[in-house]
Structures are given as structure tokens and as C-alpha cells.
Amino acid sequence: MKRLLCMIYVTFIFNLHYSQNPSKKTSCYDLMDVLKVEPTPLYKLHLDASKSFGVKLLKDTKTIRKYISNGKFHAIKKKGKGYRVQKLNYSSAWMVSKASLILEKIGMRFTKETKGHTFTVTSITRTLEDQCKLRHINSNASLGLSSHNYGNSFDISYIRFNDVLKYNPKMEQALEKVLQYFANTGKIYYIKEKQQSCYHITVRNY
Numbered sequence: 001m002k003r004l005l006c007m008i009y010v011t012f013i014f015n016l017h018y019s020q021n022p023s024k025k026t027s028c029y030d031l032m033d034v035l036k037v038e039p040t041p042l043y044k045l046h047l048d049a050s051k052s053f054g055v056k057l058l059k060d061t062k063t064i065r066k067y068i069s070n071g072k073f074h075a076i077k078k079k080g081k082g083y084r085v086q087k088l089n090y091s092s093a094w095m096v097s098k099a100s101l102i103l104e105k106i107g108m109r110f111t112k113e114t115k116g117h118t119f120t121v122t123s124i125t126r127t128l129e130d131q132c133k134l135r136h137i138n139s140n141a142s143l144g145l146s147s148h149n150y151g152n153s154f155d156i157s158y159i160r161f162n163d164v165l166k167y168n169p170k171m172e173q174a175l176e177k178v179l180q181y182f183a184n185t186g187k188i189y190y191i192k193e194k195q196q197s198c199y200h201i202t203v204r205n206y
């Protein structure tokens with residue numbers, strides 16, 4: 001009898017132990033490693049601007065959904081005046097309202113200056129999960145925090161205009177001129193990212 005009770009007890013403890021430890025879903029990234037990376041002074045301006053919107057670091061799609069349901073994130077249309085959004089694989093088309101407004105304004109100014117041309121947005125809001133997956137296919141993707149992780153940054157290609165992938169210095173210059181205008185008026189920060197052939201744009205909380 002004693003042995004039987006003992007066996008039941010052991011089985012009970014065994015089951016209890018394992019039921020409390022379901023196989024944990026391992027995350028793609030280590031937050032401590034991400035936070036350890038020191039941004040360059042130029043990039044720090046972008047990150048500080050991103051953090052000023054009151055959006056917490058976007059870890060996964062669940063966090064994005066939270067900001068969609070409370071009205072903080074606005075859907076970015078696939079097509080607007082002067083811009084197109086390409087099919088997004090590692091980011092999603094949601095941003096804070098000021099960023100969405102500035103994208104519209106950049107598009108309008110660009111199409112006016114170029115008499116009807118369009119540029120292509122290649123990346124928008126990224127979660128840490130997205131960023132980690134992206135890094136698996138593109139080793140240049142940021143190891144540390146990215147301003148895309150807060151819903152106010154997007155990338156515009158400088159080698160794709162009017163939906164055509166082609167080196168186009170005239171369009172590239174026109175685009176840079178428009179970005180310079182918005183930077184000068186304190187609305188954005190931008191960096192030309194040669195490895196990705198895009199302008200990385202962060203909207204400021206002006």
C-alpha cells in the first residue's frame with residue numbers, strides 16, 4: 001500500500017512539474033542584446049524622435065494591434081498622391097497620425113515638383129520580431145533598436161520611381177530636395193541608406 005501511494009505521489013509531482021512548464025515559445029531576439037547596441041549620434045536623433053510619440057517599443061503584432069484598436073495607429077493606404085507602398089514583408093502599414101500625414105505631404109510635394117511622378121515606400125512599421133526575421137535574410141538590418149519599432153519611420157526607395165526599378169538620378173534628386181524641405185522645416189529627420197538604396201525617414205513630434 002505504501003509503495004502504491006508513493007508511486008501515485010511521484011506520478012502526481014511529475015505531472016504537476018511538466019504541466020507547469022509547457023514548451024516555451026522561444027523569441028526570435030534577445031531584448032537585452034537589442035538594448036545593448038549603442039546608436040550613432042545621428043541615429044540617436046531618430047530614436048529620440050520616435051520615443052517622443054508615447055508609443056512603447058513594438059515587440060510583436062499583438063502590440064501593434066493594441067495601438068490600432070486604441071486609435072493611435074492609422075492605416076497607410078497602398079496608393080496616395082505621389083506615392084505607392086510596395087508589398088510589405090517585414091513591416092506593416094500602420095503609423096501614428098503625424099507620420100501618416102507627413103507621408104501624404106511628401107507625396108503631394110513630390111508629385112507637384114515632378115509633374116505627376118510617384119516614389120515607392122518600401123518599409124514602414126516593424127516589430128522587434130519583424131526586425132529579427134529581416135536580419136535573417138539581410139545582415140545589414142539593425143541589430144539594435146530601430147526607429148521603425150515605434151510607428152513613425154518609413155523608407156522610400158531612391159531606385160524605384162513610377163513602379164519601375166531603375167537608377168534615375170533626376171528623380172532621386174527631386175526626392176532628396178523634397179525631403180530636405182521637410183527636414184529644414186523641422187518635420188523629419190532622414191538618412192540616405194546606401195546598402196538598402198533608400199531614404200530612411202523619421203517623422204518628428206513637431
Ligand SMILES: [Zn+2]
Pocket residue numbers: 123148153154155199200201
Ligand atoms: Zn529605415
